[in-house]
Amino acid sequence: MAAQLGYQGLEIAPFTLAADPFSLSDQQLLKVRETASDHGLVVTGLHWLLIAPDGLSVTSSDKTVRDRTLSLMTRLVEICALLGGSVLVHGSPKQRLLTDAATPEAAKTNALALFQQIARHADNAGVTYCIEPLSSAQTDFINTIAEAIALVEQINSPAFRTMIDTSSSGIEEPLGVADTIDKYWPSGQLAHVQVNDTNLRGPGQGDTRFGPVFAALKRAGYDGIIAVEPFVYEPDGPTTAAASAGYMRAILEGI
Numbered sequence: 581m582a583a584q585l586g587y588q589g590l591e592i593a594p595f596t597l598a599a600d601p602f603s604l605s606d607q608q609l610l611k612v613r614e615t616a617s618d619h620g621l622v623v624t625g626l627h628w629l630l631i632a633p634d635g636l637s638v639t640s641s642d643k644t645v646r647d648r649t650l651s652l653m654t655r656l657v658e659i660c661a662l663l664g665g666s667v668l669v670h671g672s673p674k675q676r677l678l679t680d681a682a683t684p685e686a687a688k689t690n691a692l693a694l695f696q697q698i699a700r701h702a703d704n705a706g707v708t709y710c711i712e713p714l715s716s717a718q719t720d721f722i723n724t725i726a727e728a729i730a731l732v733e734q735i736n737s738p739a740f741r742t743m744i745d746t747s748s749s750g751i752e753e754p755l756g757v758a759d760t761i762d763k764y765w766p767s768g769q770l771a772h773v774q775v776n777d778t779n780l781r782g783p784g785q786g787d788t789r790f791g792p793v794f795a796a797l798k799r800a801g802y803d804g805i806i807a808v809e810p811f812v813y814e815p816d817g818p819t820t821a822a823a824s825a826g827y828m829r830a831i832l833e834g835i
Contacts, residue, residue: 673719784827
C-alpha cells in the first residue's frame, strides 16, 4: 500500500517488529529488508527507539537501567544498518526525563555519557543518530533545536546530529518551522525531517502550513528523507497515509 501511494521507504518503530527488540535476529531483520525491497521500498531508518522493553532511560541514576538502555541503543544501531537504514531518531520522551536522576545536572551528565558512546557505534556502523527535540508537553529534556544543537556540539561526532519534527517545532520554536530551518540548517547539525501537524495528524490534516516548510528545506539544499509521522489516524491509517502523500506531492510539485 505504501508503495502504491508513492512512498519510497518506511521508517520503522522497532517495537512494531517485536515486543522486545532484543529478540530480533539478524535473519529476521534481513527478511524485513527483503520484504520491503520486494515491494519497491527501502527501510530508511528507525524511530521510537526506547518504547520497549519497559524500564529504559538515558538519564536514570540507576546504572543498571542505563547499561540496559545503552545495550538496546547499540543493538538498534546494528538493526538499522542490517535493515539498510541510514538514520535513527531518538525521541522516546518518557525515557529521557530529567526527573529520572537526583538532579537535572546529573540526568544530563548521564545522558551525555550514553550519547557519546552511541555516537561511536553509529559512526562505526555508517548510520546517523539524531536526538529529536520534542515539545515540553512530552519531555523536560531537549525541547528546542538550539538545545539539541548544544548537545550535538558537546558530542562532536559526524554520526550524531539533530533533526526537525514539524509538530514539536511548530509548538516550541518561536520563529515557526520554516524560519527555524532557515536559521539553523546552515549549522550543519540537522540531518533529518519528520512531518506531522501540531494536532498530531498527518500533513494537510490540520492548521500547519507545509508549503513554507518545504520551501525552506529547498533553500537549505536538503534532499534527504522526509518521514511522515502522524500519531492520530483519522478516519483510519490508510486514509491518513493517502491524504498525506497526496498533500505533500502537490506541494513538492508546486515548488
